[in-house]
Amino acid sequence: MTSRLPFVLFLLTPAVALAGMPSFLLTEIATQRFQxxxxxxxxxxxxxxAVRALWNRLGRDVPRLPKLGFGSALALVFLWGLGFQLVLSMIAGGRELMTPGAWEKKGVTYQLKESELPSEQELVLQARRQRLEELRVALWAYAAGHGSEFPPSDFAPGVPEERWKVLGGSGLHFVYVSGLEADAPATPLAYEPGLFGPERWVLFTDGDIRRMPIASIHEALAAGGTP
Structure with a gap:
């Protein structure tokens, strides 16, 4: 008993624990991928x-169906997965071909880029410009039959009344500068009235359409051309 006492005391005496044991932890991204x-x-x-159970359950009523083992069911599900992946890849490829660069990945899905979606203000600006483009076609058609001269006024026959009206259904006409000729040095020919604020779309005698401040339009008219 006395000979065992030192051994018992050694076991009962607390020892100093040695730290520094190696531990291996995955990074946050690796953990998410592993999960x-x-x-x-x-x-x-x-x-x-589930496929194996359903197939074998169906085999009870259709004896011609062979019994499906786990390996065969695994191969069948894998082939189905490949088929679905092929179809989805074809859909995604066709969508990208029809709208190249318009889609961006958001999480697990794709959506149109915000820059590709025009705002309501941009749509209105485009519609306003379109009205002036329609007037340009009518004015150049008139000038082609009148020795390159534009109509003497915005009420002269030869240009449909609808072409003179601005966007919005207010009945207002574009501000028209008479006495000019087609393809002459760039001079404001028609521009939007004050309804549209300080910056307005302007049609020039050379066919150009641009958006300008009203002060610049007045300067161009005073100078007989673009400022």
Whole structure:
């Protein structure tokens, strides 16, 4: 008993624990990928068991169907997955060909880039410019039959009344500068009235259409050309 006493005391005496044991931890991104792969594999196996059970249950009523083992069910689910992946890739490729560069990835899905979606203000500006483009076509058609001269006024026959009206259904006409000729040095020919604020779309005698402050339009008219 006495000979065992030192050994018992050694066991009962607390010793200093040595730290510094190596530990291996995954990074946050690696952990998320590991969890995603684990979830995919678990779901894949669950679908395989379900397909196998449904197939063999159907085989009870249709004796011609061979019994499906786990390996065969696994191969069948894998082939189905490849088929779905092929179809989805074809859809995504066709969408990208029809609208190249317009889609961006958001999470697990894709959506149109915000820069590709015009704001309501931009749509209104485009519609206002379109009205002036329609007037340009009518004015140049008139000038082609009148020795390159534009109509003497915005009420002269030869240009449809609808072409003189600005966007918005207010009935207002574009401000028209008479006495000018087509393809002459760039001079304001018609521009939007004060309804549209300080910056307005302007049609020039050379066919150009641009957006300018009203002060610059007045300067161009006074100078007989662009400022």
């Amino acid at each position: 995603a792969i684990s979830f995919f594999l678990a779901l894949f196996l669950l679908v395989t068991f």
